[in-house]
Amino acid sequence: MNNPRLITILGPTASGKTAFAARFAFITDGEIISADSRQVYRGMDIGTGKDYTDYIVEGNRIPVHLIDIVDAGYKYSLFEFQKDFVDVWKDIKARGRQPILCGGSGMYIESVLDGYMLVNVPHDDMLRKVLENKTHKELIEYLSSLRQLHNVSDTSSRKRLIRAIEIAEHTNKNLTPESSFPFFDKIILGIAIERENRRRRITERLDARLDEGLVDEVKGLLDKGISPGDLIFYGLEYKYVTLFLLGKMTCKDMRSKLNTAIHQFSKRQMTWFRKMERNGYKIHWIDAALSMEEKLDRALKITGKQAR
Secondary structure (H helix, E strand, O other), rough: OOOOOEEEEOOOEEEEEEEEHHHHHHHHOOEEEEOOOOOEEEEOOOOOOHHHHHEEOOEEEOOOOOOOOEOOOOOOOOHHHHHHHHHHHHHHHHHHEEEEEEEHHHHHHHHHHHOOOOOOOOHHHHHHHHHHHOOOHHHHHHHHHHHHOOHHHHHOHHHHHHHHHHHHHHHHHHHOOOHHHOOOOOEEEEOOHHHHHHHHHHHHHHHHHHHHHHHHHHHHHHHHHHHHHHHHOHHHHHHHHHHHHOOHHHHHHHHHHHHHHHHHHHHHHHHHHHHHHHHHEEEEEEEEEOHHHHHHHHHHHHHOOOOO
């Protein structure tokens, strides 16, 4: 392969992807880049599932990036994530290590795999008029003349093709060295967990987090001056526990509604990953029920990596 390689490990919440990614990083001399839209926030630990012990493998702490990088209350953007990803990617590659993108935030993952920086590209009506009479094949050829195609997601529909051409045209005219996105070959590993097992794990993990002090964590954030609106904005655990602390629901209702919301979120994650597959991304699914050794063996064969 001519380009550097990015290995991506994705999966729904409670699938065990983080522990697997850490173990895989350990045996392949890798470092993890988190693709979790809420773990970027300092002080939001229990609710976002920062299971720091997962990153300790045989007494070694696996390097993990883009966790705890901004204060709670801040609204971290997808564009900022892309910029931070590029900085971390360059640093990891400069040190000769293997970057491993890991997370469950489909939009964050896809923003990296799409291979171009988010920019505020306006609609170009004149360009669209030129493109409207071109065939699907001609649009693909046109996009190929503007930039290298690293996946087929942008060619899956006329709408995506025309927007990709619009972005490529704008980027080529306005690109600066600081805004360029690295090219890499992609291998995507997915942790597949059976639905009932996933539901059981979600409920058990929620109860464990409540026992670990989730309510106290949210109360502490409120006491530090973070507004209820900001915490509700972060959703799931922070939304429902904040509403409970504001007296807008009972503890029992909070737990019940939150449990349902996490199950729904997990379902949306899988819907996003299936959409990625329909758009041309090849996800190599590995059964979560396998032993860690079996999962690692499968991953090594898929990626062609050698265990150190």
